[in-house]
Amino acid sequence: MPVITPRQPNHTTVETELVGTPREVTPNGGSGGTGTATTTTTSERTSRFEGTSSTSNVRPAGGGGHVGAAGLVGRSAPTFTPTPKFTLADAVADASFASKDPATLPVPQAILDAVAKADTVLLIGHVGPDGDCVGTTLTMQRALEKLGKRCEVCIDDDLAGSLRNLDVDKRVRRARDLGGKRWDLALVMDVGVPDRIGGALGLLQQAGEVAVVDHHVVTPKREHFALRDGVPFHAWVEQDWPCAALQAMAIVGKQRAGMEAAHADWASVLLPSLAGFCTDTGFGRYEGLDKEKFRFFKHSLKDLAKLEVDDVKRALDYRLPVRVTDAINGTSTAGAPAVPQPMKATLEQLAASHHGVCSTVLQKGPQGGGLGVLTVSDAFVQSVLELGRLDDKALVEMDVTNVLKFGRVGDMKKQGAEITAFLIEKGGAVFASLRGPGDTALALATHLGGGGHGQAAGARIPGATLEEVQRKIEAWARANGLAA
Ligand SMILES: [Mn+2]
Numbered sequence: 001m002p003v004i005t006p007r008q009p010n011h012t013t014v015e016t017e018l019v020g021t022p023r024e025v026t027p028n029g030g031s032g033g034t035g036t037a038t039t040t041t042t043s044e045r046t047s048r049f050e051g052t053s054s055t056s057n058v059r060p061a062g063g064g065g066h067v068g069a070a071g072l073v074g075r076s077a078p079t080f081t082p083t084p085k086f087t088l089a090d091a092v093a094d095a096s097f098a099s100k101d102p103a104t105l106p107v108p109q110a111i112l113d114a115v116a117k118a119d120t121v122l123l124i125g126h127v128g129p130d131g132d133c134v135g136t137t138l139t140m141q142r143a144l145e146k147l148g149k150r151c152e153v154c155i156d157d158d159l160a161g162s163l164r165n166l167d168v169d170k171r172v173r174r175a176r177d178l179g180g181k182r183w184d185l186a187l188v189m190d191v192g193v194p195d196r197i198g199g200a201l202g203l204l205q206q207a208g209e210v211a212v213v214d215h216h217v218v219t220p221k222r223e224h225f226a227l228r229d230g231v232p233f234h235a236w237v238e239q240d241w242p243c244a245a246l247q248a249m250a251i252v253g254k255q256r257a258g259m260e261a262a263h264a265d266w267a268s269v270l271l272p273s274l275a276g277f278c279t280d281t282g283f284g285r286y287e288g289l290d291k292e293k294f295r296f297f298k299h300s301l302k303d304l305a306k307l308e309v310d311d312v313k314r315a316l317d318y319r320l321p322v323r324v325t326d327a328i329n330g331t332s333t334a335g336a337p338a339v340p341q342p343m344k345a346t347l348e349q350l351a352a353s354h355h356g357v358c359s360t361v362l363q364k365g366p367q368g369g370g371l372g373v374l375t376v377s378d379a380f381v382q383s384v385l386e387l388g389r390l391d392d393k394a395l396v397e398m399d400v401t402n403v404l405k406f407g408r409v410g411d412m413k414k415q416g417a418e419i420t421a422f423l424i425e426k427g428g429a430v431f432a433s434l435r436g437p438g439d440t441a442l443a444l445a446t447h448l449g450g451g452g453h454g455q456a457a458g459a460r461i462p463g464a465t466l467e468e469v470q471r472k473i474e475a476w477a478r479a480n481g482l483a484a
Contacts (some may be wrong), residue, residue, distance in 0.1 A: 088277070088284035089309045091294035092302060099299035102246065103253030110234045112254055114209050118185035120150045122178070122207060124200045126191035127157040128398075131316065133190035134163045134172065135276025136213075136244040139269060140187060141171055143252040146264045154178055156198030158396035161318030166275055168315075175199025185209045190244035190276075192218030192237060194225050207231065213251075215241045242293050245276030249300050267305040274301055274312050283309070320399060321391035327384050328357060328403050343387050350380045354467070359408060361415045362474060362483035369440065369482025372417025373473055374408050375466040376401075378426040405433065419444065419482060421473050429462040430469045440482065447476050 091097050115121070123140050125133030133155060141151040156175040159167060175198060186207035192214035194201050204210055204225055211234040212220040222233035238247060252259070252269065259269070277297045281289055301307050322336045327347055339347070350356045355377035364370040381400050388395040401424065409420050419436035421444070432448055434441040439454040448469070450459025461469050477483035 086284065086291055086294075088281065088294055088297055091284065091291070091298050092309055097298070098295060099303055100295035101253060101299050101303075102249035102296040103256055105246070105250035105253065105296065107250050107254055108234065108236050111211055111213065111236050111251065114185050114211050114232070114234060115144070115251065118149060118183070118209070120183045120185070122183040122186040122203060123151060123153045124186060124188045124197050124203070125153070125155040126196040127155070127198045129155045129157050129159055129163055131163060131166065131279025132243045132245050132276035134159065134166055135272035135274070135279070136189045136248045138167060138171065138272035139245065139248045139252060140189065142269045142272070143255060143259065143264070146262045146269065147255060147258050148262075152178060152181070152183070154200045154203060156200050158398060160396065160398040160402055161320065161392075161394075162316040164394055165318050166272055166315055175203055178203055181206060183207045185211065188212045188214070189248070190214060192216055192220040192235065201225070210234075212236065213244060213247050215239060215244050215247065240290060242289055243277050243280035245273035245280065246293060246296055248273045249296060267307055270300050270305045271307065271312065271315055274305065274307065275316055278309070278312050279316070320403060321388050321395075323391065324384055324388040324395075324400065325403060327387060328400070328408070330357070339387060340390075343383060346383050347380070350377065350383065356380050357404065357408060359412055360470070361412050361417050362477065363416050365478060365481040365483045367481030368418070369436075369477060370416045370418045371474065371477040371483040372409070372412025372415065372420045373423065373470050374404065374412060374421070375423045375470060376404055376425075377466065378424065381424070409435070419477065423466050423469055425466050429460050430464045430466055432459045432461065432469060434458060444473065444476060448472065
């Protein structure tokens with residue numbers, strides 16, 4: 001299933017490969033992607049952590065309180081107003097932007113207690129994995145193992161190239177490889193709904209306690225996860241946090257003494273969550289972020305791990321085989337190995353019948369807009385995947401679709417498309433990943449029978465062809481004055 005990003009990064013060619021798959025929205029669903037995820041109301045927000053007030057252990061960030069404030073009496077406290085372009089790299093470079101220790105962030109006591117008493121822990125991330133879910137679970141695994149616990153990580157899906165690189169010790173496992181094991185605690189991270197964890201849902205039956213740690217708009221309840229009677233369930237949701245990786249940093253921050261006693265290598269422990277922070281925020285470039293949270297990233301990166309943003313980029317660095325990018329982009333790189341003849345014929349045949357990669361850009365209409373439609377058939381994706389596996393056996397479908405989604409869709413924006421539709425045909429349905437300013441993406445998704453967010457939405461159109469969906473989108477854009 002194609003996944004789409006709700007926030008629009010200004011991708012460059014290099015960064016697109018680093019970003020992988022940021023936060024996801026499933027077509028026809030909400031954030032985090034399911035029909036069971038409900039919008040949290042104000043009253044739910046105050047009680048979404050069951051059993052413990054989520055603010056009960058808030059400490060003043062940075063410590064100090066009023067001590068030493070005498071010199072500031074009569075002066076207003078310094079305020080920080082970041083420019084819209086203030087990225088994570090800017091936060092790190094700006095000496096006046098002080099770091100803050102994630103150990104000062106509030107973590108519900110029930111979560112800390114569950115972690116403290118567990119000897120064996122299963123760390124679960126979501127399907128359609130992104131840097132945040134891989135980074136969050138790997139940082140927890142590395143930290144908890146330093147504290148003497150035995151851990152396993154289950155993400156029941158393929159990992160894209162950058163995430164395979166992040167999982168340098170190959171600790172991420174599929175659910176089928178973990179049958180028959182038992183854990184004192186299962187931590188479900190960066191996801192709060194049962195239908196986004198694949199076969200890991202069944203593994204929860206083998207856990208003595210279950211806790212959800214997530215930052216999506218979800219209200220996890222124990223009955224959603226069909227737990228055995230008597231299995232304690234906790235949920236810690238921080239919808240205003242930019243990534244679950246920050247929640248992992250906060251939990252690990254509370255283990256500081258034990259980690260220091262075990263001579264933990266902070267760079268190794270924190271690198272995955274730093275990567276998650278970067279990918280879920282587009283390296284700080286996405287809109288709508290609380291830049292104050294960047295202070296915690298800065299502390300983890302500089303003060304604890306003693307790393308630079310470039311180190312995080314390197315950890316995620318993955319280059320697709322050049323034959324693959326050539327096939328997708330219609331380019332031919334000098335010195336690239338030749339494409340074997342049967343594959344070459346297949347790719348050319350698909351391209352000739354408009355089942356390769358096709359992009360169409362319609363310029364702005366009277367109401368603005370500008371529309372780009374990118375279509376690709378499953379046959380083309382599978383052929384390119386087969387080609388790529390000649391160079392990298394570990395290549396997965398997402399490696400191919402990411403180049404389309406980030407690279408080729410970005411090209412259409414440069415050509416004047418403010419609204420973009422990425423259409424992929426698979427299994428008798430067309431999946432549409434839609435982006436646009438204001439509420440245009442949602443309006444278009446609704447028109448196609450899907451849903452999502454205003455600027456990022458999606459739809460699944462069963463029984464339709466790529467051409468039919470493209471024509472429907474173009475007609476919608478013209479009818480609304482958004483395309484000429
Ligand atoms: Mn996330």
